[in-house]
Amino acid sequence: MEKETTPGGKEKPPVDRELLLRVAANARLNLREEEIKKFLPQLQEILTAFGKLDELDVSAEKPSFQPLRLENVSRQDSAGKCLSQEDALRNTKHKKDGYFLGPKVV
């Protein structure tokens, strides 16, 4: 894919194998070779099509993180019902002494 620039002049780097593997590593996905070969041209096609958004002048717009205006909601800082420790652990196979058992950190 050729390099593109946004209306602001900032360069968009090409989506290549190296970038795909970096994204996959960030997303904690091990891609098989055949997946890389399949996904790379597909993602290039999709992102080229989505590049159409660059035509749109959004310089005066605020982002709509929600479709409707939302009010902040807070509740009384008091204890409510929550899962028991036993229930919280009910859906895991990896537990020990009332805690989740995870993989090694280091």
Add this chain to the structure above:
Amino acid sequence: MRKTLSIKEFVSEVKKGNISVLEHTEQVLQQAEESNREHHHFNIIAKKEALKQAEEAEALIRTGRHKGKLLGLPVSVKDCICVKGIESRAGSKILSGYMPLFDATVIGKARAEGAIIIGKTAQDEFGFGTFSANVGVGFERPRNPLDPSRSCGGSSGGSAGFTALSSFAHASIAESTGGSIACPASFCGVVGLTPTYGRVSRYGLIDYANSLDKIGSIGKSVEDAALLLEVISGHDANDSTSLPEEALPLSSLRWESKFRVGVLRDFFEGCDDAVQKQCMRALDELEKHGAIVEEIELPLNAKYGIAAYYLISTAESSTNLARYCGMRYGLHERLEGNFNEYFSKVRSCGFGEEAKRRILLGTFARMAGFRDAYYLRAMKARTKLIGEFKRAFERFDLLANPTMPIAAPTFEEIGKLSPMQQYAMDLCTVPANLAGLPHASVPVGSGGKMPVGLMLTADHLQEEKLVKGALALEAVLK
């Protein structure tokens, strides 16, 4: 099995004692099990739990203490909505074995009105698809009841398919992110109602994209779908995005056609001729019955809707799906390697192909260096697209367009489409979803032998207008 009754007729018969809830539920479960061998509308049929609910309902009916609006009604639920004690996987292998410890708010509301939850319906994995063809690893694709070689539509495919197939009163609790209620309703010839974003609580929904997800209803008629939506709507303190508005009496509304209807010209272009013809015929009928029907264009939504929607939805879904790592619930593997290796191993075998594609797209759109150019730009574009809708609603009560550009395709045809070509099929449904607007898909005829749906969209919180218009469409086409 009896002739298909409306939900209100069914509930009335139950209350009079003319239908035994237990016997009826047994028959329904039998039909669901038999049809599932060919049609795969259910990921799970909750036989034991449904019979227990039916027994409890019968006991209450005997004492005359049950007044529910859905008393004894078999209701199916999209797999992405949590039902206590019933495996809930959102159609994904990565949630294998996940048994929710609580009911989603909508399930609690449906149960309180006497609904019998009969099972979890098939869907694209996490809602990632237009045809229910992107099911998770090890899942079956739901088949269109009118032609099993064709798609039910997606992503709430099982919900629409079983609603069309069932020969008894039935409705389904479905969910839409970018059109996942309207599309399958259109392909299966049933009615889909998607509410304003925030009208129905998302508590207990397995998220796809938080700022887009809406739980709604699928029914055999507008009245059925409206009744179920009425039951599940309303404010919920457990969902911080829930709107303060209380539920509306949608099921008691009468049809009304004296609306100003804006026909979205740019959404008709590119649609199959048969689809255009059926939709225009329906709008002509509406006009004959007093509606003012005029054309309007939404050029920004038509041109940029798909790109903005997919950038936002994949960005949000890639963060939501980060939680699935094989530790606290769902798919587990043998604990080995460091945490990065373990999480990557579980995720790589637990997610299907389209889920991986969307995670990659969304992660890319949010990464340092790309965020402003993709994600933030899409969010700003969304502001412009919502503004275009708001200006249209200054002139019109309802907007109309074909729900889908085609009637239900075969799985063979779907297999020939690239991912981008599949995304482009959502052109007509994505804009209203991006803007959080309530919309309905109503069957208006057929293209060949498969059904065609017309989509009506109303302004935020105008569900009453939407239901009146949908009832009018149904009435004038009878």
